[in-house]
Amino acid sequence: MEQLLEIQIKRAGYTDEKNAIRDISFSLKEGELAGLIGPNGAGKSTTIKAILGLLPVMDGSVIFCGNKRYAYIPEQPVFYNDLTLWEHLELAASAYNINQVVFQERSSRLLRLFRLDGVRHYLPATFSKGMQQKVMLVIGFLLKADIYIVDEPFMGLDPRAIRDFLILLQQERSRGAGVLMSTHALDTAEKVCNSIILMSEGRLIMKGSLDEIRKTCGLREGSLLDCFNKLLEDSP
Ligand SMILES: Nc1ncnc2c1ncn2[C@@H]1O[C@H](COP(=O)(O)OP(=O)(O)OP(=O)(O)O)[C@@H](O)[C@H]1O
Numbered sequence: 001m002e003q004l005l006e007i008q009i010k011r012a013g014y015t016d017e018k019n020a021i022r023d024i025s026f027s028l029k030e031g032e033l034a035g036l037i038g039p040n041g042a043g044k045s046t047t048i049k050a051i052l053g054l055l056p057v058m059d060g061s062v063i064f065c066g067n068k069r070y071a072y073i074p075e076q077p078v079f080y081n082d083l084t085l086w087e088h089l090e091l092a093a094s095a096y097n098i099n100q101v102v103f104q105e106r107s108s109r110l111l112r113l114f115r116l117d118g119v120r121h122y123l124p125a126t127f128s129k130g131m132q133q134k135v136m137l138v139i140g141f142l143l144k145a146d147i148y149i150v151d152e153p154f155m156g157l158d159p160r161a162i163r164d165f166l167i168l169l170q171q172e173r174s175r176g177a178g179v180l181m182s183t184h185a186l187d188t189a190e191k192v193c194n195s196i197i198l199m200s201e202g203r204l205i206m207k208g209s210l211d212e213i214r215k216t217c218g219l220r221e222g223s224l225l226d227c228f229n230k231l232l233e234d235s236p
Helices: 044-051 085-096 100-113 129-142 159-174 186-192 210-217 224-234
Strands: 003-013 021-029 033-037 057-064 070-073 147-151 178-182 195-200 203-208
Touching (some): 003 178, 021 044, 021 178, 021 195, 033 186, 044 057, 044 147, 044 178, 085 100, 100 129, 100 159, 129 147, 129 159, 159 178, 159 186, 186 224, 195 224, 203 224, 210 224
Parallel strands (some): 033 178, 147 178
Antiparallel strands (some): 003 021, 003 057, 195 203
């Protein structure tokens, strides 16, 4: 499998030294779904922002191998108050330079998948939290990217929307796209991620498959939550 993304961060963050993330390195391959896991404030969003080049302090390297195209879906939905859902999609399509045929095909498929067809001419700024999250996913996945970087996608999604999103991830991965996803949903991450990057207090605690993590923790049958708790207990 071809490498899509290589990350080696020595130190990155904001101007406030104490919130910096340190010594984070991992990579993402074609078809891989990597889960970025850790408690509140562990540095997951900061790591994502470092990858996207959005931080004032960044000592390290982020390589998008072979000019790979990426899409980013942020944690907080952001909408223009006066634009409808459809107008948001048209705007994204023009920003991404997506041609009309691909735009029509992908937008219809995504709106159908997330059951948003009936509200395409409404204002997302007035939608519920879960519907807003679905709109963010539709906008982000409009681009046929090589890499999707998704910051906590499950917040506010109902079980059916979670299932729909997981179907979408599977479809994109099966054509070779890689996904880096930060989440607190450990039970879901355990089922769907093929690699886990565990962070705490701005540092990488462990990375690997669930089986590798279980082995290291000495918890052969343990859930990701059990391993996570054990590693955090053991970390200095
Ligand atoms: N804009 C900012 N300016 C300064 N410090 C920030 C900023 N955003 C986050 N931080 C700090 O960086 C640290 C890591 O925060 P980050 O948002 O990366 O954590 P997280 O793992 O994504 O947490 P959560 O699960 O709560 O979303 C925290 O101490 C936080 O206070």
